[in-house]
Amino acid sequence: MTSQVPLAQEVLDDTMASHETDKEGETTRRSTPHLALTYRTWVTIQNLVRAGRVEINGYNLDIATVVAVSRFGCKPVIEKSPELLERLKESQEILLEHMRNGRKIYGVNTGFGGNADLRTDNLINLQRALTQHQQSAILTQDDFEAHPDGDREFSPHSMPTSWVKGSMLVRCNTNVRGHSAVSWKVVDTLAELIRRDMTPIVPLRGSISASGDLMPLSYIAGVLQGNPDIFVRYGGGKDMKVINAPQALEEIRHLNIQENETDAEDQYSAITLGPKEGLALVNGTAPSATVAALALYETNQLAFLSQLVTCLSSETLAANVEWTHPFIAEVRPHPGQIEAAQNLRRLLDGSGLVTGLGEHDNSAQEGLVQDRYAVRSSPQWVGPQLEDLCFAADQLVRELNSTTDNPLVNSETGTVHCGANFQAASVTMVAEKTRLCLQMIGKMLFAQTSEMINPTLNNGLPPNLAPDDPSLSYCMKGVDINMAAYQSELAFLANAVSSHVQSAEMHNQSINSLALVSARYTMQSVELVAMMTASAIYVGLQGVDLRVMHKTFLEDFRKEAMDIIDQNFLPNFEEEDLLSMQQNVWDKFCETWTATASDDAEQRCQKVAHATVNVVLRLFYSGEMSLAAPDEADVHLAMLNCEEDLEQAMICAFRTHQSDFFEKPWTMQYLSRGTQVLYQFVREELGVPFYRGLAENMELGNETSGRPKQTIGSWISMIYEAVCDGSLAGDVFVSLGCLAGA
Known part of the structure; x- marks a missing residue:
């Protein structure tokens, strides 16, 4: 689901160095363990993808490596150390010694599961029987199409490629620990399939994860066995093709011979699984994990x-x-x-x-x-x-x-x-x-x-x-x-x-x-x-844009509103009284503006103007303001004129302010450290704009101020894809550092 985000190597190096040496940063990470874990995993994936390969030895696998291999093409290589090779060899020899001594060992010379009371000396066919009976789940023809059409009524019946690749990696890591009695050829062929981008087509449903994920792993084992009815997806994108297991192994042999691998002819041929090797491949938790x-x-x-x-x-x-x-x-x-x-x-x-x-x-x-x-x-x-x-x-x-x-x-x-x-x-x-x-x-x-x-x-x-x-x-x-x-x-x-x-x-x-x-x-x-995250981001960005648009309108219009009031009432009231009542008047203006948010602009301005001028009237009748001129009728006329002037000026100012904001919102300067990064990425990197309401209706034209119109769903979909491919989180991590290395 997540893709890598380009990041300069020196930034990654500095980040990783700070994880090792920064004592103060270590204190911070202890107080933010989840963010430290999340950021560290992301940074590790970027490093692994850039390196292009990762070495596994049975003891060093982590979530970042699973993601890098399964999703981003990082190639796993098994550590070919003397210690690891010796572990594999010893486990096989110990098992054979027990067999020579006549011991009955589950799944090696006995039946499986509820049939463990059965006995056999045909050890090779027993392993064949194991994978045979587990290769029993449902795949449809659509699952074997390289590029299936979108006209299916049911979801795919096969696992996503990333799940299968990860399962193969985890199975390799488990088997090389030296407790499973498997040969080097088995685990290396499994890793080679990943390296060659050959992924078995594995059924999605049918595992109860009891004796591990027997069914899914049996299809992976079937490729190693060269089963002609087990298929792999070879390559990716438009170049992907579907071939069966024998064709896949033949292709691997051919590629390795071309690359001057002298022993490739034998090394990557179909494998006859030895005693216990079938169980070692299918008996485990790799797909679930x-x-x-x-x-x-x-x-x-x-x-x-x-x-x-x-x-x-x-x-x-x-x-x-x-x-x-x-x-x-x-x-x-x-x-x-x-x-x-x-x-x-x-x-x-x-x-x-x-x-x-x-x-x-x-x-x-x-x-x-x-x-x-x-x-x-x-x-x-x-x-x-x-x-x-x-x-x-x-x-x-x-x-x-x-x-x-x-x-x-x-x-x-x-x-x-x-x-x-x-x-x-x-x-x-x-x-x-x-x-x-x-x-x-x-x-x-x-x-x-x-x-x-x-x-x-x-x-x-x-x-x-x-x-x-x-x-x-x-x-x-x-x-x-x-x-x-x-x-x-x-x-x-x-x-x-x-x-x-x-x-x-x-x-x-x-x-x-x-x-x-x-x-x-x-x-x-x-x-x-x-x-939900994409939708909430879209809504939240619309919200802060509107908050800033209305906040700055009130800030910008205050002086003009006070000037209108002064011009209308100065002949009637003492200047000192007018100055003292300005805060009361403006508080009422803002309060009414907020309370009338559900009204259309003209109705809203009318209500705000009326409520604002009424403050002056209330102060007059309460005796808090004294007349400079003796004619009370002039006061009422001034109030009517003031209300009309204020309403007209307000609607004009708001429409102008709104139009300017629609053209180029100035929200960024009001946002926090974190939301600035989010706003800039969505508005500028993705190009998802402030939504302008009815003007965005595509029946009224295909463009708004020179930019294409899209449905609300299409804009949210762009954010969703950025959430899914990791570019949004990656941008936040890089821009925030992430909060100084978490």
Whole structure:
């Protein structure tokens, strides 16, 4: 889902050096562990992609490497050290010694699963039988098309290429640990398939992740065996083609001979799996762990972006953000809450649209004395998710560097042990935690977006964030409905998969993890939250544009309004009285402007002018202002004239101000440190503009001020693609550094 973002090598080098040497930075990272993890993973991926290759040895695999190999073409190379080669050789020799001594070892000379009471001396055919019975799931002709059309009613029945590549990488890493009794040829051929961009076509459904993901891994093993009914996708993009396993192995041999690999003729031929080698390939958690790793990587970025969107929402709502004050988190010292509050406060630094960042700037004079929950409780809401995501990453990295097949060879003692390391419950818990975190993040984005769009909640902005007359411009109303749809589906997906386990395989697999199913649903949740993130960003950027447009109109029009009042009333009242009442008059002007946000411009200006002049009338009748001239009728005439003059000047000034803003918004100078980066990327890099309301209707012409018109959905789709391909998060990371190396 995420692509690399170009970044100068020296920036990467400096960043990595700071991770090693900066003591002060280390203190910061301890207080922001989730952001440090997310940023460090992203930086590592950039380095791996630039290097183009990565060496694995069974003990050093991480989430960044899984992402770099599975998505970005980084080529895995197995560390060909004497120690690793010796581990592989010893495990095979120990297993054979046990066989020579007549020991019955599960899956080597016994039946499988509930048929483990069966015995055989035909060790080679037993391994063939293992992959044979597992290659049983459904693929359709569409799955074998290099470029299937979009006219299918059902989703694909095959796994995405990235999932399969990652599974092959994780399986290699597991097998080279020396506990699986596999040969060098098996693991190196598996790695060579990845290096040659040959990816088995693997069914999407059918694994319960009990004895590991037997079915998906059996299709990968089938390629090594040269099964002519197992197919691979070769290459990518327009050049991708689908060939079967024998053709793939022949192509590898041909390529290696061309590259002067003298032993390629034998090395990359179809493999007859030896005793235990079938089990070593299919008996494990690699597919589940891979999909969980890819989902977790995306979720970590979405979790950080949700904090940035919270800052954007706060600025749209002109929030009083005293809730980011470190004291609040310190007295309830959950590390996630502390980190979220710290991140939000640093991201909000420099904002001209919020209050409460200063030590004593924390009391609202008008309106709500504190913000509503969607933003005010965001540190408490997001914080626990950051903690769970850090814990999930720790669990998953441990899984990536584990031996998960059965039986296991202990080279130190020369023993073979039967167990159940393939039971992927740890991965299930990672997927369940991650999916629940996504639901919580999505719910917050939904609540914030709803508050920004709703005129009864958004602190004086127009309904639906309409930039023009709201009676004819409904702008974000559709997005409001979309968000409810996304959140409803997301909430459904958040239900635990682990509670739906069914007994399987003659009741032998009576408890099974369903890890791959859970991880698949987590990937669906990632997709939904990415949609919600893109929508919330679009809404939030529209919101801050409108906030700045109206804020600067009020700032710019104040002098003109006071001049009109002075010109109309100066003959009637003492100049000193007029000066003293200016603040009362202007407060009423701003209050009424905010209260009439749902009115069209002309009606709004009429109401504001009437309410403003009425302040003068009230002060006159209360005796707080004295007449300079004795004719009271002149005062009433002056009031009528003033109201008319003020209304006409106001509508003219607002239309001019609005037109100028539409042409070139000046929002950037009012935004915070974090939201400036987001605004600049979306508005300038992506070219997603401020939405101008009814003028954007494509029936009224195909362009607005020289730029093409698009639907709201098309603009949001551009942001969504940038969220999905990682360019948005990457730009934020680079521009913010990320907050000095996190």
